[in-house]
Structure formats: C-alpha cells, structure tokens
Amino acid sequence: MRREDLTDLAAFMAVAEEKSFTRAAARLGTSQSALSHMMRRLEARLGVRLLTRTTRSVAPTEAGERLLTTLVPAIESIDTQLAALSDFRDKPSGTIRITTARHAANTILWPVIAKLLPDYPDIHIELSIDSGFADIVSDRFDAGVRLGEALAKDMIAVRIGPDLRMAVVGAPSYFKTHPKPSVPQDLARHDCINLRLNTAGAFYVWELEKDGRELRVRVEGQLAFNDVDMIACAAEAGAGLGFLMEDHVAAQLADGRLERVLEDWCPPFAGYHLYYPSRRQPSAAFALLVDALRYRG
Numbered sequence: 001m002r003r004e005d006l007t008d009l010a011a012f013m014a015v016a017e018e019k020s021f022t023r024a025a026a027r028l029g030t031s032q033s034a035l036s037h038m039m040r041r042l043e044a045r046l047g048v049r050l051l052t053r054t055t056r057s058v059a060p061t062e063a064g065e066r067l068l069t070t071l072v073p074a075i076e077s078i079d080t081q082l083a084a085l086s087d088f089r090d091k092p093s094g095t096i097r098i099t100t101a102r103h104a105a106n107t108i109l110w111p112v113i114a115k116l117l118p119d120y121p122d123i124h125i126e127l128s129i130d131s132g133f134a135d136i137v138s139d140r141f142d143a144g145v146r147l148g149e150a151l152a153k154d155m156i157a158v159r160i161g162p163d164l165r166m167a168v169v170g171a172p173s174y175f176k177t178h179p180k181p182s183v184p185q186d187l188a189r190h191d192c193i194n195l196r197l198n199t200a201g202a203f204y205v206w207e208l209e210k211d212g213r214e215l216r217v218r219v220e221g222q223l224a225f226n227d228v229d230m231i232a233c234a235a236e237a238g239a240g241l242g243f244l245m246e247d248h249v250a251a252q253l254a255d256g257r258l259e260r261v262l263e264d265w266c267p268p269f270a271g272y273h274l275y276y277p278s279r280r281q282p283s284a285a286f287a288l289l290v291d292a293l294r295y296r297g
Contacts, residue, residue: 005042005045007038008038008039008041008042008045009042009071009075010028010075011024011028011030011035011038011039011042012038012039012042012050012051012064012067012071013068013071013072013075014027014028015035015039015051015058016050016051016058016059016060016064016068019057019058019059020057020058021035021036021058039051046063048061048063049061049063049064050063050064050067051064091120091122091284092120092122092123092283092284092285092288093120093122093123093284093285094122094123094124094283094285094286095124095125095126096123096124096125096126096142096143096285096286096289097125097126097128097140097141097142098125098126098127098128098141098142098143098144098145098274099127099128099130099136099139099141099143099144099145100127100128100129100130100144100145101129101130101131101145101146102129102131102228103228103245103248104145104161104272105127105129105145107161107247108145108160108161108272108293109127109145109160109293110127112289112292112293113125113127113289115292116288116289116292120285120288122285123285123288123289125289128141130198131197131198136275136276136277137277142276142286143274143275143276143286143290144274144275144276145160145272145273145274145275146272146273146275147164147269147270147271147272147273148269148270148271148272148273154277154278155275155276155277155278156275156276156277156278157273157274157275158273158274158275158290158293158294159270159271159272159273159294159295160271160272160273160274160293160294160295161271161272161295162271162295162297163268163269163270163271164245164246164247164268164269164270164271164272165245165246165266165267165268165269166207166243166244166245166246166266167243167244167245167246167249167253167260167263167266168181168187168206168241168242168243168260168261168262168263168265168266169235169241169242169243169244169249169252169253169258169259169260169261170235170238170240170241170242170258170259170261171235171236171237171238171257171258171259172256172259173238174191174235174238174239174240174241175259178190178191180259180261181241181261181262182261182262183262183265184206184208184215184217184262184265187206187217187219187241188219188220190219190221190240190241191221191222191223191239191240191241192206192219192220192221192240192241192242192243193221193223193224193225193231193234193235193239193240193241193242193243194219194220194221194223194224194225195224195225195226195228195231195243196224196225196226197226198226203218203219203224204243205217205218206218206219206243208262208265208266209265209266209267210264210265210267215265219241219243221240221241222239222240223239223240228244228245228248231243231244232244232248232249232252232258235249235258236252236257236258241261246266271295274290274293
C-alpha cells in the first residue's frame with residue numbers, strides 16, 4: 001500500500017465521522033481544498049463514490065459505509081499499538097504497592113521480583129503482608145493477591161500461580177499414640193492445631209472435599225496459632241494434626257518429619273491471582289510486573 005493510500009483513507013474516515021469537510025480539515029490540520037482533492041483521488045482510485053455531498057452535509061454512501069466497517073477498527077488498532085510503543089521510549093519507573101498473604105509473597109511474588117528489579121532500578125515495589133482482604137482502592141494499593149475465587153466485576157484477575165492443595169499432616173511420633181484418621185469424622189478424636197484468622201477472629205474451618213462432597217470441619221485441640229509456620233512447627237513436634245498448604249510442608253513430607261493423612265479429601269483448587277481495578281490505566285512498570293508474574297504453566 002502506498003503512503004498516499006493511507007493518507008487518503010485517514011482523511012476519508014475523518015470526513016465521514018465529522019460529516020463536514022470544514023470540521024474534518026480543522027481536525028487534520030489541512031485545507032478544505034486539499035481534503036477535497038484527497039477524496040476525489042481516493043474515489044477515482046477505487047472506482048466508487050464514497051461520499052454524498054450536499055450544500056449542508058456530507059454522508060458516506062453505501063460503499064463508504066462498507067469501507068468504514070473495516071477501516072475504523074483497523075485504524076484504531078494501529079493507534080493503540082503506536083501508543084503502546086511509548087512504553088519502550090519511557091523507561092519503566094515508579095512505585096507499585098501490592099497487598100498479599102505471606103504464602104503468596106514467599107512462593108510467587110518474591111522469586112519474580114528478585115529477578116526483575118536488578119534490570120529495572122527505577123521500579124520500586126512495596127509488599128504489604130496481610131492475611132485479610134484489603135480494599136485496594138480505598139487503601140491505595142495498585143493490586144492485591146488472593147486465591148482464585150470470585151472477584152468483583154470491576155476487577156481484572158491475572159493468574160500468577162499453579163493449582164494448590166491443602167494437606168492434613170502429623171508427625172510419626174504423634175501417630176505412634178493416635179490411629180491415623182481415614183475419614184474426616186475421625187478428626188473429632190484427634191488433637192488438631194487450630195488457625196486463628198486475623199480478620200474474622202474465629203478459627204479457620206477445615207475445608208475438605210471428595211467426589212464432589214464438601215465438608216467443613218470445625219476441629220478441636222490444645223493448640224491454636226495465628227501463624228502457619230508455628231502450626232507446622234507444632235505438628236512436627238508431635239503436638240497434633242495441622243492443616244496446611246501442601247507446598248508449605250513439602251520438605252517435611254519428603255524427609256519423613258511429617259506424614260500425610262486424608263489425602264483423598266484434599267483435591268487441588270485454583271491458585272493465586274493478581275487483581276486490580278479494570279478502570280486502572282497500567283503504567284509501563286505495572287504492565288511489566290504483571291507480565292513477569294503471569295502464570296504460563
């Protein structure tokens with residue numbers, strides 16, 4: 001396609017949208033006579049009339065309307081891509097604030113951030129570790145991280161991690177004096193280590209599922225913590241059963257410090273997602289981080 005073809009097509013779209021040679025000429029920064037010349041040249045080259053001209057208005061013909069249906073989205077796409085190139089001109093910079101749970105920060109965010117920041121010294125990232133669900137708009141966060149669950153309609157969610165699983169675990173020393181549970185109902189006869197939720201103040205209810213049957217089990221025991229590391233430590237010491245992320249205790253399970261029970265009641269579930277308001281216009285730095293975090297497994 002020749003350069004004048006693109007120029008004439010852009011001029012035609014302006015005239016069709018403005019419905020006036022005067023307004024279109026002002027929009028394009030050219031004269032009405034030059035614009036008229038471009039339209040006559042384009043119509044002659046195509047062999048069809050694109051515009052119907054009267055003393056009061058200008059309107060596309062049927063052929064002109066058909067051309068517009070293809071031309072408008074094509075030109076808009078080109079404009080969008082040209083605007084996006086400014087990210088390459090301007091070096092990514094600025095501060096990005098993210099609210100997240102500790103597990104996601106350790107397993108997903110930090111490994112990516114540690115690799116990214118050395119190449120982009122003008123980017124600053126602040127992670128706020130919180131087990132609750134912050135209001136990222138009112139609390140002025142750029143984004144939040146939570147498990148793959150329902151999000152507000154005005155949020156964009158980007159998957160940043162694989163599926164996860166929970167694990168019911170206990171130490172070999174604990175199982176020497178307590179028979180291993182084979183069904184969730186057996187947990188009532190065990191010392192279970194509770195997790196106190198910082199947000200609600202209540203104990204976390206163990207969520208188990210098998211063959212589509214979901215159970216929410218309220219467990220009891222001598223110990224309760226508001227920290228999962230302490231639950232893992234207590235379980236390893238033989239103080240009771242813990243209910244933890246599988247990857248959190250992978251090393252202990254691998255070397256035998258902990259043993260797993262009720263595994264068939266712990267199916268995988270959707271992993272972590274980064275979420276942010278759909279109306280947010282991503283900066284170059286934010287777009288770079290989102291792309292680096294995006295899960296591609």
